[in-house]
Amino acid sequence: MSRAEKSQAERARPGDPRGIRHPLWTLGLLRSEITTLLRRHRTYALLAVLAAVPVLIGIAVRIETGGGGGGGEGGPDGGAGPAFLAQVTNNGFFLVFAALAATLPVFLPMAVGVVAGDAIAGEANSGTLRYLLVAPAGRTRLLLVKYASVLVFCLVATLVVAVSALAVGALLFPVGDVTTISGTRIGFGEGLVRAALTALVVAVSLAGFAAIGLFVSTLTGSGIGAMAATVGLLITVQILDSIPQLSGVHPYLFAHYWMSFADVLREPVYWDDLSKNFQLQGLYVAVFGSAAWARFTAKDITA
Amino acid sequence: MAPNDSAETTGEAADTVVGRRKAARYIVPVAVAGVAAATIGLVPALANSGDPDLPKISAQELIEKIAASDEEQLSGTFKISTDLGLPLDGLAGSLVPGGEGRGGDKDAGAAAPQDKLMELTSGTHTLRVAADGPERQKLSILGDASEYSLIHNQGEVWAYDSKSDEVYHAEAPEGRDGGGHAEKAPKAPEGAPATPKDFAEQALAAAGETTSVTVDGTAQVAGRDAYQLLIKPKQSGSTIGSVRIAVDAENGVPLKFTLSAASGGKAVVDAGFTKVDFAKPAASTFAFTPPKGAKVTEADELETGKDERGAMQKALPGQLAELDGLAGEGGFNVIGEGWTSIAEIRSPGGKGLPEAGSGDIPAEAQGFLDALGDKVTGKFGSGTVFKTRLVNALLTDDGSVYVGAVTKDALVRAADAAAK
Numbered sequence: 236m237s238r239a240e241k242s243q244a245e246r247a248r249p250g251d252p253r254g255i256r257h258p259l260w261t262l263g264l265l266r267s268e269i270t271t272l273l274r275r276h277r278t279y280a281l282l283a284v285l286a287a288v289p290v291l292i293g294i295a296v297r298i299e300t301g302g303g304g305g306g307g308e309g310g311p312d313g314g315a316g317p318a319f320l321a322q323v324t325n326n327g328f329f330l331v332f333a334a335l336a337a338t339l340p341v342f343l344p345m346a347v348g349v350v351a352g353d354a355i356a357g358e359a360n361s362g363t364l365r366y367l368l369v370a371p372a373g374r375t376r377l378l379l380v381k382y383a384s385v386l387v388f389c390l391v392a393t394l395v396v397a398v399s400a401l402a403v404g405a406l407l408f409p410v411g412d413v414t415t416i417s418g419t420r421i422g423f424g425e426g427l428v429r430a431a432l433t434a435l436v437v438a439v440s441l442a443g444f445a446a447i448g449l450f451v452s453t454l455t456g457s458g459i460g461a462m463a464a465t466v467g468l469l470i471t472v473q474i475l476d477s478i479p480q481l482s483g484v485h486p487y488l489f490a491h492y493w494m495s496f497a498d499v500l501r502e503p504v505y506w507d508d509l510s511k512n513f514q515l516q517g518l519y520v521a522v523f524g525s526a527a528w529a530r531f532t533a534k535d536i537t538a
Numbered sequence: 539m540a541p542n543d544s545a546e547t548t549g550e551a552a553d554t555v556v557g558r559r560k561a562a563r564y565i566v567p568v569a570v571a572g573v574a575a576a577t578i579g580l581v582p583a584l585a586n587s588g589d590p591d592l593p594k595i596s597a598q599e600l601i602e603k604i605a606a607s608d609e610e611q612l613s614g615t616f617k618i619s620t621d622l623g624l625p626l627d628g629l630a631g632s633l634v635p636g637g638e639g640r641g642g643d644k645d646a647g648a649a650a651p652q653d654k655l656m657e658l659t660s661g662t663h664t665l666r667v668a669a670d671g672p673e674r675q676k677l678s679i680l681g682d683a684s685e686y687s688l689i690h691n692q693g694e695v696w697a698y699d700s701k702s703d704e705v706y707h708a709e710a711p712e713g714r715d716g717g718g719h720a721e722k723a724p725k726a727p728e729g730a731p732a733t734p735k736d737f738a739e740q741a742l743a744a745a746g747e748t749t750s751v752t753v754d755g756t757a758q759v760a761g762r763d764a765y766q767l768l769i770k771p772k773q774s775g776s777t778i779g780s781v782r783i784a785v786d787a788e789n790g791v792p793l794k795f796t797l798s799a800a801s802g803g804k805a806v807v808d809a810g811f812t813k814v815d816f817a818k819p820a821a822s823t824f825a826f827t828p829p830k831g832a833k834v835t836e837a838d839e840l841e842t843g844k845d846e847r848g849a850m851q852k853a854l855p856g857q858l859a860e861l862d863g864l865a866g867e868g869g870f871n872v873i874g875e876g877w878t879s880i881a882e883i884r885s886p887g888g889k890g891l892p893e894a895g896s897g898d899i900p901a902e903a904q905g906f907l908d909a910l911g912d913k914v915t916g917k918f919g920s921g922t923v924f925k926t927r928l929v930n931a932l933l934t935d936d937g938s939v940y941v942g943a944v945t946k947d948a949l950v951r952a953a954d955a956a957a958k
Contacts, residue, residue, distance in 0.1 A: 318682065318683030318684060318701075319683065321701065321702050321703040322700070322703045322829070324703075324831065325703060325829055325830055325831030325832060326829065326830065326831075332683075336683060409830070409831075411830060412830075414698075414700075414827075414829035414832075416683075416684055416685040416700035417666075417678055417685050417687055417700075418678075418685075418687040418689060418696070418698040418700070418826050419822055419823065419825065419826070420825070420826075420827060420829075494682060494683055497682075497683035497684075501680070501685060502822075502823070505615075505666075505680065507615070507812075518570075518574050521570045521574075522567050522570050522571045522574070523567070525566040525567040525570055526564070526566075526567035528563070528566070529563035529564045529566055529567060530564075532563060533560030533561075533563050
């Protein structure tokens, strides 16, 4: 792992002789974490899979409707399938939302689960964790930096999906003024702002799950084990969320309000579910973030 | 990995003081979770505690206040929960319009309003309403990542279903001969009443000697102070327990409508604003142009052409749809008055539910229908009672139907009286 060397290199930068309390030092550590994360082959593979989803959806819809712009050829079951699919034919812009709706339940959180689960456990597994801690960063700070880098990955992954969808949508389908799902019309520019806002909302939606992944990551020294546990938890929660008899528990499941990102496309924006989602994510971050802290700062690091 | 774990356990065994200090850190996440749980539990309780303190007012004054209310501009979020206690939710669409005798024109396009508004008769829905005078209204039903909007804008009625990207267009009824200027707001086309005002007017119309109308305290609805109007039937035998209408203390706009069944339990209909704003909504709210490429269905086309979908819908609950036909052909009269009035529908042919094996409907469907109803007998002969929490119907074997918001016993009594 070059990570440890890198962070030590960052620490040893000139102009920062004490190297402890300077705020830029944390940023340096964060920067090195992020660059290491984004330069890994595994990250490339994850992002490539995510970018491929909108391409697949776009091509499938294009073939299905035989040439696009076919006048709402949804067929008798028009409106079935993932959300926003019916609008894609008439406005490629909606592929952004269709792709996010298709990737948010599984693909996006799975990628985040891999990265978050690997954050601490992967270092421990490959024996680099102790070198990271040799630097006078402190475990709390290292944990915060790790979490921040996972959050950055959430945002990058969401943006990859959104940008890929926008490109594919613009290539395969006509684009133009956007009709919000409330029936009002907004310009393409404002549509792009809404799309960016949506991507941000989706990234924030993943924050709670990322915190869970980080906590799981501090529990074990096996990177694969942490990833599997995190992704398994995701699938379990998704199943629980779809059982109507458990509706009493649903509002407290981290995945329950994920699809509220679609409310950004209402006019005016319907904030009720969005703010519930943010509160819930904040709660998960607080609980599992502090649990990860409690575990990680008390843990014996031997690898 | 194993080495790490074992090292930790030996470490903790060697030094219990350190171990305890380490364990103490876990208090933080537990405390955070505890505070969150307490907040979730306590905040609604605290928020509900204070009913507003308003000057006393009589029921008469309150009704006048509603009648005098001239708020024409408002926008808000509206929540409606309906629990009619229908045997199956899917049947809501076939049973409810049946009572209004208009099952025949159900075969409209996907974006046509009737079907959508019927969906409101079961489950919980969030709606958005906006109104700016009599010429501009908008009603949106919020779905999962989709929305169904019904827009009335100066003589034009648009319905847009974002899920299927389909559009329905009609001229407003009054606008057709009035030169495009509708005088009165068309209510959401002949569906369930959707705003508290509609509800209130219907409930008050039923008032009279049979009804007690009182003011029952105050409440906070959508952050506004409101009086509660309580309407109760004086007659016995009605399935309706009470109707409660929360009226804005300031401008007399009905904000919340609750209909409870006499049998108790959850409210049958609970509809109210969760957010309301009496400012003028933005003009763009009511502007609608069909999205490029979306399928547009004109109301005129629907009237002439009938598609297969409607035929299929009619085939399955055929027996139930037949009830609609009966209303036109046979005798129709109302027994009783007020809350306990019962509609009696006699079929000319004298044909009741087909017996099993008669060939009209498959045996499975017959069994299904039997399972939905209770067999009853009386002086009138025998029949089947179909029950919901609010409306009960008695279908006698000789083909008469008795429908009303009354108990099963009251239906049987009415049938007995008619049989004499």
